Amino acid sequence: xxxxxxxxxxxxxxxxxTLLRIxxxxxxxxxxxxxxxxxxxxxxxxxxxxxxxxxxxxxxSPLVPQGKANLxxxxxxxxxxxGLHYSSPKTHFLINQYKTPTxxxxxxxxxxxxxxxxxxxxxxxxxxxxxxxxxxxxEVVAGIYLLGLxxxxxxxxxxxxxxISAIKKIIPEKYRELNLKAFELARQSFSxxxxxx
Amino acid sequence: xxxxxxxxxxxxxxxxxxxxxxxxxLEEGVNFVSTYPGTPASEIGNIFNQIAKKIGVYFEFSTxxxxxxxxxxxxxxxxxxTLVAMKNFGLNVxxxxxxxxxxxxxxxxxxxVVADDPSCHSSAQSEENSRFIAETAHIPVxxxxxxxxxxxFVRLGFQISEKxxxxxxxxxxxxxxxxxxxxxxxxxxxxxNGVGKFVKEPKRFVTLPPRVLEQKxxxxxxxxxxxxxxxxxKINFQSxxxxxxxxxxxxxxxxxxxxxxxxxxxxxxxxxxxxVLKLGFFYPLPEEKIKDFIKNxxxxxxxxxxxxxxxxxxxxxxxxxxxxxxxxxxxxxPETGELKPEQVILALxxxxxxxxKKLPITSYQLxxxxxLPRFCPGCPYWSVFAAVKKVAPxxxxxxxxIGCYMLAGTPAIAAQDYLSAMGxxxxxxxxxxxxxxxxxTITFIGDSTFFHAGIPALINTVFxxxxxxxxxxxxxxxxxxxxxxxxxTSVRTDSExxxxxxxxxxxxxxxxxxxxxxxxxxxxTKERPLQIEKIVAGCGVKNLKVVNxxxxxxxxxxxxxxxxxxxxxxxIARGICALLRKHLPK
Ligand SMILES: Cc1ncc(C[n+]2csc(CCOP(=O)(O)OP(=O)(O)O)c2C)c(N)n1
Ligand code: SF4
Numbered sequence: 001x002x003x004x005x006x007x008x009x010x011x012x013x014x015x016x017x018t019l020l021r022i023x024x025x026x027x028x029x030x031x032x033x034x035x036x037x038x039x040x041x042x043x044x045x046x047x048x049x050x051x052x053x054x055x056x057x058x059x060x061s062p063l064v065p066q067g068k069a070n071l072x073x074x075x076x077x078x079x080x081x082x083g084l085h086y087s088s089p090k091t092h093f094l095i096n097q098y099k100t101p102t103x104x105x106x107x108x109x110x111x112x113x114x115x116x117x118x119x120x121x122x123x124x125x126x127x128x129x130x131x132x133x134x135x136x137x138x139e140v141v142a143g144i145y146l147l148g149l150x151x152x153x154x155x156x157x158x159x160x161x162x163x164i165s166a167i168k169k170i171i172p173e174k175y176r177e178l179n180l181k182a183f184e185l186a187r188q189s190f191s192x193x194x195x196x197x
Numbered sequence: 198x199x200x201x202x203x204x205x206x207x208x209x210x211x212x213x214x215x216x217x218x219x220x221x222x223l224e225e226g227v228n229f230v231s232t233y234p235g236t237p238a239s240e241i242g243n244i245f246n247q248i249a250k251k252i253g254v255y256f257e258f259s260t261x262x263x264x265x266x267x268x269x270x271x272x273x274x275x276x277x278x279t280l281v282a283m284k285n286f287g288l289n290v291x292x293x294x295x296x297x298x299x300x301x302x303x304x305x306x307x308x309x310v311v312a313d314d315p316s317c318h319s320s321a322q323s324e325e326n327s328r329f330i331a332e333t334a335h336i337p338v339x340x341x342x343x344x345x346x347x348x349x350f351v352r353l354g355f356q357i358s359e360k361x362x363x364x365x366x367x368x369x370x371x372x373x374x375x376x377x378x379x380x381x382x383x384x385x386x387x388x389x390n391g392v393g394k395f396v397k398e399p400k401r402f403v404t405l406p407p408r409v410l411e412q413k414x415x416x417x418x419x420x421x422x423x424x425x426x427x428x429x430x431k432i433n434f435q436s437x438x439x440x441x442x443x444x445x446x447x448x449x450x451x452x453x454x455x456x457x458x459x460x461x462x463x464x465x466x467x468x469x470x471x472x473v474l475k476l477g478f479f480y481p482l483p484e485e486k487i488k489d490f491i492k493n494x495x496x497x498x499x500x501x502x503x504x505x506x507x508x509x510x511x512x513x514x515x516x517x518x519x520x521x522x523x524x525x526x527x528x529x530x531p532e533t534g535e536l537k538p539e540q541v542i543l544a545l546x547x548x549x550x551x552x553x554k555k556l557p558i559t560s561y562q563l564x565x566x567x568x569l570p571r572f573c574p575g576c577p578y579w580s581v582f583a584a585v586k587k588v589a590p591x592x593x594x595x596x597x598x599i600g601c602y603m604l605a606g607t608p609a610i611a612a613q614d615y616l617s618a619m620g621x622x623x624x625x626x627x628x629x630x631x632x633x634x635x636x637x638t639i640t641f642i643g644d645s646t647f648f649h650a651g652i653p654a655l656i657n658t659v660f661x662x663x664x665x666x667x668x669x670x671x672x673x674x675x676x677x678x679x680x681x682x683x684x685x686t687s688v689r690t691d692s693e694x695x696x697x698x699x700x701x702x703x704x705x706x707x708x709x710x711x712x713x714x715x716x717x718x719x720x721x722t723k724e725r726p727l728q729i730e731k732i733v734a735g736c737g738v739k740n741l742k743v744v745n746x747x748x749x750x751x752x753x754x755x756x757x758x759x760x761x762x763x764x765x766x767x768x769i770a771r772g773i774c775a776l777l778r779k780h781l782p783k
Contacts, residue, residue, distance in 0.1 A: 047570030066539035
């Protein structure tokens with residue numbers, strides 16, 4: 001693999017930087033060169049956020065160039081639109097079926113998926129927040145759940161050992177079990193039923 | 198976070214640019230660190246705040262960047278190794294003290310980190326390019342591209358400062374400061390006992406004519422010496438050392454900072470091999486090296502963000518050595534907004550004449566989505582703005598200032614008619630209130646901003662007799678930049694990550710700020726080291742009230758009472774930041 005380009009987007013407070021840390025540590029364990037980009041400073045909740053993670057043999061730019069994303073993980077439905085700039089017909093989309101108001105102009109699920117499909121048909125819509133709330137009593141781990149799915153669907157070329165050990169290293173002890181469970185839950189649900197569409 | 202303290206040379210740890218800056222300081226044995234928070238530089242202070250005690254480094258959050266720099270100047274004069282960090286706007290505040298510091302020079306070595314924010318991801322007021330400072334102050338400026346260079350350049354900055362007795366700026370941008378990569382560790386140097394000694398040397402530390410003009414001459418001589426250093430320095434390098442490409446190709450690229458990474462990305466994408474000159478020094482530039490690079494070219498592309506500083510320098514140098522050289526830069530790349538890799542790919546394709554098919558996606562007019570940020574649930578500002586809006590006349594002029602409360606400018610609240618630099622809401626309100634006849638002027642200023650730059654402006658409104666209503670939003674923290682303490686909070690140091698509050702002070706902070714109903718008069722009496730109400734009263738303000746931010750009725754009443762007044766009025770709306778509160782001990 002020459003390089004892998006990942007965009008994760010969502011809204012402030014969804015734990016994007018934690019996901020970034022886990023994935024970059026896991027890819028470092030596998031011997032890849034890594035560059036990431038994140039934005040800090042917006043304390044307030046609810047604003048759009050996006051992080052870039054790139055790993056491979058030799059990576060220069062911390063930003064994913066236009067059209068080069070292999071995978072877009074959207075923790076909020078509408079944010080998936082902001083991944084399109086980085087996408088091509090080969091890009092996979094893993095979208096959380098979870099919507100928060102933009103306080104500008106909101107689009108419906110149908111409208112959004114319609115637009116995403118103009119670029120890429122490789123799209124999975126998963127109610128990750130709902131599943132995590134129901135099964136684990138906490139929707140905060142929706143991101144980890146989607147990470148588990150990305151891994152199980154072979155959309156993320158990393159080994160489960162590296163991811164699990166990165167989770168163990170990065171998540172504080174208090175929340176470690178919960179996060180590992182979310183990752184595991186995604187893997188099981190993948191093998192038991194066929195998600196997506 | 199503890200990883201940053203690992204003393205394992207050779208180990209590679211994934212670090213953020215700002216973390217790498219901290220590590221660079223530790224490896225050089227920095228003694229004294231001061232800052233005022235500002236994104237994208239905030240993590241530097243936050244991390245030192247957490248680790249300083251443990252490793253015997255002195256750290257402080259200062260009142261503002263000027264004071265932070267002055268603290269660093271004092272420590273340097275006393276012989277200590279000093280690091281000062283700030284965002285670009287902080288440099289403006291510190292500027293007045295920076296120039297004389299370059300004239301006097303350093304005793305202990307000093308590095309100043311300045312973080313720019315192209316595209317204004319976390320900056321309200323302007324897209325500032327701090328490079329202007331180099332020529333103005335005659336201060337060496339280094340520009341790292343990635344976290345590894347952040348660490349290396351901070352170290353080099355200290356070494357240059359030590360050798361030439363001059364402060365050195367390390368200039369980052371958001372995509373450098375907030376970039377991560379594995380960084381190779383070297384040994385940490387223990388900072389010594391941190392005890393300085395001020396040795397009197399009036400010729401050195403006193404700037405005053407006629408000495409100051411001699412000092413300027415000496416400074417210019419220093420810069421020429423450092424230029425010789427820059428000519429030889431490895432951080433100004435050509436992508437192919439033997440210069441074989443430059444012989445072969447009639448063209449090349451000059452770049453620095455984050456743009457270098459986009460250039461390398463673009464070359465890879467276009468499958469091109471071209472000579473690249475990467476400049477780690479922005480000032481003083483290695484002029485001979487640049488001339489040597491461009492002398493045989495037909496054309497050169499300068500890839501840099503924002504204003505064309507390098508491009509102009511190359512134009513100047515080309516006049517001498519290669520007057521026919523075609524210079525491309527801002528003709529192919531924007532001057533507003535940060536660069537994106539795809540822009541550099543396209544610019545390079547145009548520059549070289551290489552065919553590059555734009556990706557099909559650009560043919561769609563795809564909508565983008567913008568989730569607007571909002572006050573957090575439980576934020577004390579919701580009720581303050583609701584109450585003020587309710588009772589203020591329609592044509593009231595609402596002044597805004599820098600902090601979370603800038604969100605008053607969003608359509609949902611719509612209580613911000615102007616916004617400028619930190620503290621300026623009050624100064625501008627004075628000018629407006631002095632000028633308008635019937636309109637009322639109400640201005641909002643955060644507690645940290647009040648201490649930073651609001652006090653002189655408040656004094657001015659009293660002294661020059663105008664009558665704005667100033668509402669100080671006391672949420673007990675510098676919230677926007679990650680909840681740093683300020684002179685009005687009860688503890689001098691806390692930490693973004695752990696919020697370990699000093700036991701003694703816990704009682705001082707929590708009760709008055711926490712209560713949602715509480716008696717507002719009790720809010721005034723609680724002891725805090727520096728009480729805003731006492732400062733305001735000390736400035737001569739007679740119309741002064743402290744209200745509970747969650748108490749709509751009290752705020753409405755106070756506003757109604759103060760709006761007709763002929764003199765300056767101040768309402769202190771006190772209520773703790775909801776995010777901070779979550780982290781406080783119960
Ligand atoms: C000169 C300068 N320094 C630093 C900053 C970065 N900055 C932006 S908002 C802010 C915090 C202001 O805190 P406060 O006034 O208490 O408001 P809060 O965020 O708590 O509402 C700071 C330091 C800046 N914009 N300008
Ligand atoms: S961080 Fe604090 S002050 Fe800022 S919006 Fe949230 S609760 Fe309000």
